[in-house]
Amino acid sequence: MALILDNLSKRFGGVVASENVNITVPKGKITGLIGPNGAGKTTIVNMITGMLAVSGGTIRVDDTDITRAPADQICRAGLARTFQNIRILPENSVLDNILIGFHRHERCSTLSALLGLPASRRETAAMRARAEALLERFGMRHLAEYPAGGLSYGHQRRVEMMRALASEPEYILLDEPIAGMNDVESDALAVLFRDLADSGIGILLIEHNLRFVTRLCQHIYVLDGGRLIAEGAPEAVLSDPAVLTAYVGGEHA
Amino acid sequence: MMNLLLGYQPLLDLFLLHLGLAYAQWLVLRAGVFSLGTVGLAAVGAYTGGILVVTYGLPAPLALIASALSGGLVALALSVPLARLRGIYQAIATVAFIQIVLSLNIYATNVTGGAQGITGIPKTVGTPLLLLAGAATIYLMYAITHSRLGRAFDAIRQNEAVAASLGVSIVRHQTLAFVLSGALAGVYGALEAFHSYALVPSQFGFPYLIAILSYVVFGGRTSLWGPIVGTAVLILLPEVVRPLADARMLVFGILLILTINFLPKGIADTLIERARGRRLGARRPAEADTAKGS
Numbered sequence: 319m320a321l322i323l324d325n326l327s328k329r330f331g332g333v334v335a336s337e338n339v340n341i342t343v344p345k346g347k348i349t350g351l352i353g354p355n356g357a358g359k360t361t362i363v364n365m366i367t368g369m370l371a372v373s374g375g376t377i378r379v380d381d382t383d384i385t386r387a388p389a390d391q392i393c394r395a396g397l398a399r400t401f402q403n404i405r406i407l408p409e410n411s412v413l414d415n416i417l418i419g420f421h422r423h424e425r426c427s428t429l430s431a432l433l434g435l436p437a438s439r440r441e442t443a444a445m446r447a448r449a450e451a452l453l454e455r456f457g458m459r460h461l462a463e464y465p466a467g468g469l470s471y472g473h474q475r476r477v478e479m480m481r482a483l484a485s486e487p488e489y490i491l492l493d494e495p496i497a498g499m500n501d502v503e504s505d506a507l508a509v510l511f512r513d514l515a516d517s518g519i520g521i522l523l524i525e526h527n528l529r530f531v532t533r534l535c536q537h538i539y540v541l542d543g544g545r546l547i548a549e550g551a552p553e554a555v556l557s558d559p560a561v562l563t564a565y566v567g568g569e570h571a
Numbered sequence: 572m573m574n575l576l577l578g579y580q581p582l583l584d585l586f587l588l589h590l591g592l593a594y595a596q597w598l599v600l601r602a603g604v605f606s607l608g609t610v611g612l613a614a615v616g617a618y619t620g621g622i623l624v625v626t627y628g629l630p631a632p633l634a635l636i637a638s639a640l641s642g643g644l645v646a647l648a649l650s651v652p653l654a655r656l657r658g659i660y661q662a663i664a665t666v667a668f669i670q671i672v673l674s675l676n677i678y679a680t681n682v683t684g685g686a687q688g689i690t691g692i693p694k695t696v697g698t699p700l701l702l703l704a705g706a707a708t709i710y711l712m713y714a715i716t717h718s719r720l721g722r723a724f725d726a727i728r729q730n731e732a733v734a735a736s737l738g739v740s741i742v743r744h745q746t747l748a749f750v751l752s753g754a755l756a757g758v759y760g761a762l763e764a765f766h767s768y769a770l771v772p773s774q775f776g777f778p779y780l781i782a783i784l785s786y787v788v789f790g791g792r793t794s795l796w797g798p799i800v801g802t803a804v805l806i807l808l809p810e811v812v813r814p815l816a817d818a819r820m821l822v823f824g825i826l827l828i829l830t831i832n833f834l835p836k837g838i839a840d841t842l843i844e845r846a847r848g849r850r851l852g853a854r855r856p857a858e859a860d861t862a863k864g865s
């Protein structure tokens with residue numbers, strides 16, 4: 319049971335953003351994906367989630383081919399993501415931002431939603447309760463009613479994570495989830511990510527903070543110029559000469 | 572006292588008729604569809620109702636249902652090309668649609684009565700029925716807002732990529748919003764026909780489009796209160812300040828420009844937002860501390 323990228327490629331005109339990338343994200347584990355700026359990490363997440371058309375190769379989730387599936391269908395196949403450039407719903411409250419994450423699990427008929435029948439009202443109440451539980455877990459219960467657009471980046475990133483988790487994904491793709499957070503905040507998230515993996519979710523973690531990645535992942539992939547240049551256990555990979563060269567002059571050590 | 576109230580009855584009727592169309596406009600905008608076709612769909616409903624009653628002698632309630640269906644079906648057909656467009660291009664396409672409806676009303680003389688329009692429609696709709704329709708409309712909009720549909724509409728309007736990444740089918744929801752809006756516009760078009768003896772082709776033209784759009788933009792595009800406040804203020808204003816009555820369209824135009832510039836969210840939405848800000852602000856000192864600790 320895994321999310322498998324097989325020879326995945328993407329070209330933007332002449333620019334090769336990824337070339338023959340093979341990555342496996344198993345369930346119940348945190349898989350790291352690192353690489354210098356412009357290496358093609360976000361491009362891979364965008365291809366997996368159906369936001370960019372794939373130029374070559376295949377993407378499979380537990381033996382279902384999702385290479386050319388539309389984004390909403392990919393979510394329903396059990397994939398969720400957060401965005402590197404934060405994308406919350408700015409006009410909505412924090413709570414409403416999370417509520418939309420439950421969309422995949424909403425079952426009441428269109429007619430009862432239109433007419434406001436008890437089935438629809440019960441569903442809304444049940445989703446609210448679940449959203450509040452998530453807020454509790456992320457320590458943001460007191461911010462539930464605030465407009466999400468006015469929160470700090472750290473809080474907005476957590477809103478995105480809660481929203482993604484609300485869809486109860488089998489796999490979650492986190493694109494630089496702790497960017498802009500302090501050590502206390504990122505430590506709390508490290509614990510949370512490990513809990514998620516322990517509960518059986520497969521996590522793909524993209525991060526520039528190598529210490530954070532080393533701490534959480536048993537297996538990491540290194541991308542440079544759209545190609546994988548190394549993979550394996552963090553200690554081995556980070557001492558690989560090719561990786562050191564890619565990061566030379568890099569500010570990310 | 573009674574006389575005074577009776578004096579205002581035509582105004583109340585006008586308010587209720589326009590409120591329905593304002594909600595039809597509000598609903599599509601909420602789902603992120605930039606359709607301006609509401610009055611075109613109202614025309615479809617009005618003519619369907621008028622023709623069925625006058626030419627075919629159908630009872631008004633049946634004709635009303637047919638009007639809802641015709642508005643919804645035409646919207647469904649229109650949603651196919653609209654789904655491929657975004658923003659300003661949707662606006663242009665729907666204005667073109669209004670133009671097509673207007674031309675058909677004028678040139679399909681056999682069916683629509685041409686430039687003369689349709690006369691001799693029995694008046695079957697009065698204030699009580701309009702009040703009932705208004706209450707039903709507000710309830711429906713409230714129910715939609717607080718359902719999975721309203722949540723999906725909000726997400727799509729603010730960020731399509733986010734909505735899709737959370738499993739929301741954009742085409743399906745925008746089509747649904749547009750069809751519902753079309754059916755609602757069809758109903759209110761027919762109510763207008765059954766309220767006023769006659770239909771003329773120019774009735775559902777550009778001035779009406781601007782009026783409906785003004786109600787929503789001026790009142791507010793996201794809260795339930797928006798259309799009510801916008802329609803009430805803009806209908807009452809020319810009556811309260813009598814000299815303005817002759818320049819109704821001029822006033823609407825100026826107010827539209829002023830609102831977009833200074834209260835881009837409309838008065839109701841802005842007031843609601845301020846009230847929420849004050850309520851949360853009052854609780855802030857304690858919040859800020861907890862937030863720092865977390």
Ligand SMILES: Nc1ncnc2c1ncn2[C@@H]1O[C@H](COP(=O)(O)OP(=O)(O)OP(=O)(O)O)[C@@H](O)[C@H]1O
Nearest residue numbers: 330333335353354355356357358359360361362402
């Ligand atoms: N939509 C696009 N059109 C054209 N080129 C693009 C597009 N998206 C990404 N690229 C290019 O593809 C390459 C990889 O970009 P990508 O954003 O995937 O890198 P990244 O590894 O996520 O970098 P960062 O660490 O800065 O987030 C870059 O050269 C970028 O300019």
Ligand SMILES: [Mg+2]
Nearest residue numbers: 359360361402
């Ligand atoms: Mg990136």
